[in-house]
Amino acid sequence: MAAAGRVQSEDQFLCSICLEVFTDPVSTPCGHNFCRSCIFEHWDKNEIYQCPMCQKAFDPRPELYVNTFISQMVAQFRLKVQHKPNISSSDQQAAKPGEVPCDVCTGTKLKALKSCLVCLTSYCQTHLEPHLTLSGLKRHQLIHPVENLEGRMCRKHDKPLELFCKTDHTCICHHCTYSDHRSHDVAALKEEHEEQKPELKKTAAEIKQMIQERRLKIQEIQRSVELSKNAADTETAEGVEVYTALMESVQRSLDQFLEKIQEKQRSTEKQAEDFIKELEQEICELEKRSTEVEQLSGSEDHLHFVQRFTCVKAAPPMKTWTKVSVRPPSYEGTVVRAVSELKDKLTEDMKKVVKAELKRVQQYEVDLTLDPDTAHPRLILSDDGKQVHTGDKWKNLPDKPQRFSEGVCILAKQSFSSGRFYFEVQVKGKTGWDLGVVRESSNRKGGITVSPQNGYWTIGLRNGNEYKACAGPSVRLSVQSGLQKVGVFVDYEEGLVSFYDAGSSVLIYSFIGCCFNHQLLPLFSPGLNAGGPNSAPLIITPVHTE
Template sequence: MAASASASCLLSEDHFLCSICLDVFTDPVSTPCGHNFCHNCIALKSCLDCLTSYCQTHLEPHRTVSGLKRHQLINPVENLEDRMCRKHDKPLELFCKPDQTCICLLCTVLDHKNHDVVPLKEERKGLKVELKRTEAEIQQMIQERQLKIQEIQQSVELSMNAADREQQKKQAQDFINGLELEICELENRRSEVDQLSGSEDHLQVLQRLPSIRASPSMKTWTEDQLREDMKKVFEAELRRVQQFSVEVTLDPDSAHRELVLSEDRKQVRHGDGRKKLLDKPQRFSVYCNVFGEQRFSSGRSYFEVQVKDKTKWTVGVARESIDRKGTIPLSPAHGFWTIWLRNGDQYEALDEADVHLRLTSSPQKVGVFVDYEEGVVSFYDADSADLIYSFIGCCFTDRLRPFFSPCLSDGGRNSAPLVITPIVHIK
């Protein structure tokens, strides 16, 4: 269809009229001598244009016109005007970038001197690339908003009780509604891009694309209000869990022999060598781990650990009855609910399958929250109030204890201690 339309732009109106009935061709045929008529108009045995003799078997379909639809032939001039220069009656083969218009070759000489002019085919190719890029950007914006809605809903579900959950739902619902409206608008824009991608009307695409791409209010919402409202939601959640803060100190009887504990039992780091300590049953003997002295067997508990200046660490809770002598995987199935840092920037939650954590910033202080009855262990960036990860649906049948590993010092690169810090409540 597009090829036929391109061919038609080189024809005049006379090419579509039968010289016998003087109307638009119906079932057009060509005579051997090269003239064209409606099939039913031919009653003679010679061409009325040049009087050349012929027989019916010599007639062939009109190659130029037969591929065009009837409605295109009824208004041939109107159809040609879409692709012909109205001023010079020449094909529109070029595109003027400053004026954003299609022009003919004669226009470049008379009306568009010194303008940036490119072949129309080249401009169309670039425009199709721009449409694909726009569609990809819109899809990314949709996914970002869908992810934010999931994060808010997850935060609401992790609220401590029904009353808290209802209160937070009211706070978060307006924000969610705004995101859903933006998603709806973006879906409409993506649909419009799909339509433009199949359009042959170059000028239409040029006129509509800027309005599709322009979204100043949405950009402001995304970068400013989105961040601010999300911060309020997560700060409210962190304030609630901080109400359940407990005093935590390190248990020296459980500490691996290469670990060094501070006198107040609030800090632990890897030392230079093994100390001469009794190998008690409760002491970790394979990895540089240490328990907190506190036990959690009911209710809710929260504590914070400074992880500043470290390249490796592991923090969380574990069953008191775990094997402290063997090489056991750090997973819920083996009694561990932990997150860790490796290689300075690789954060993972050690769930049944390790979960890579994409954090917007490196936490300096990690908050650990346990709801024993609800079966929840959550980790927070205590400074930004961001929820890092949650283990949910856990079934606790044993007492839980705070679990820490400062990991090896790596020649001093990871010598900073883990520090159990006082709770600084979010205002």
């Protein structure tokens, strides 16, 4: 009887079928206890005699007898509940944050002592008394106080969720095992709880790892943003400097142009002023002579007349102005010459900008090696995989999927799917070639139309002096004679492919706004031999910066 005296919770005396305190408790051969009427009714409804708790089957149907020991403990529990001393409201504590409050209390909410799964209500000691004394309420199932009681009840059977269906991965009540979850793999929540505990630790560790990974990713993104900001600030400063210099050049050119125009105008005005001044002086002199002639015309003094008229006639002759004129200056070609000079100046400035830009992209140099498995059968490679030229004979090579069958091309072994890369190729002494990058999945068999639409971003030379960008349609390029080395730069994320004259630091052409979503491989085509003039090889060379 000492064991009975230690029983403190009604939960230990509840039948798992009716969820009430045992009435005539009986024990199954597997050791679980039920009300006698409950287990008999359960077996009467089912063809298989199973324990509702552990699902153990019995054949034939076992004989069950009232468990006197459990009956005595139930009786002791009922007696103890009936004589349990009352606790005054003043001795009870108000519910603290995180504790379950009594749902019945008004004003100050006291700490709940029990929650009823039938009433779906939590009670303090005072409001719990009816459940301990009234016969109708004594059959209700009381548990330790919890929140969200509705969520602990089966919505279909209005019974507590005490089992876990491993088949459907959901919590169920005992009645569910007779209907929707019949013959499913079912376990008590306590057993499932113990089973899932190790998984919880593993899940907690995984979550912490994921949190750490995401924090590191945040730091990585923040570093990227900081690097981007620094790069943007640097590029902005350099851009402002370049554009300021260009604007100053334009302004100086404009000032010089205006000064030339104004100088011509000032010269014309000065010439006109000098002519007018001289003419005004002669007019003044002629007016004086005119006045004297008028005076002499009325004179009767013969001596005076002859003397003065002789002086008038002896005056020096005046300048002949018939052929004198002020011609407006010619401004024809002034604007053209000024703009031409400005263009030359801007071209020089542009060369400086491109040279600086080329130095920046050259830092993304990659070491490339030609891939013989992609080479057209007429191509001949050097032992180090850095040179390729076209031979006159077809080699007997296996027709691999990656090999070009008609286009006299070869690819590099290295491929790229992000970031930036740069390489240089010597084209000295050649009359025809193609260079660029190609999408790894692009067609290499049969006749190939080289264009961005087909996954090719290339430029080329034909007939020794015809340069073109294979932009679909082709774009004629203006390239200075003597091109010996081509630099190729790719920015995968920006969708940019640029080609440079690496010798004179001139930008030849750029494909912009490209959409890269596959691996890219550098492409080389030394062109047909054409009887010998185009026999020089394409050579992948290391970058040499000044």
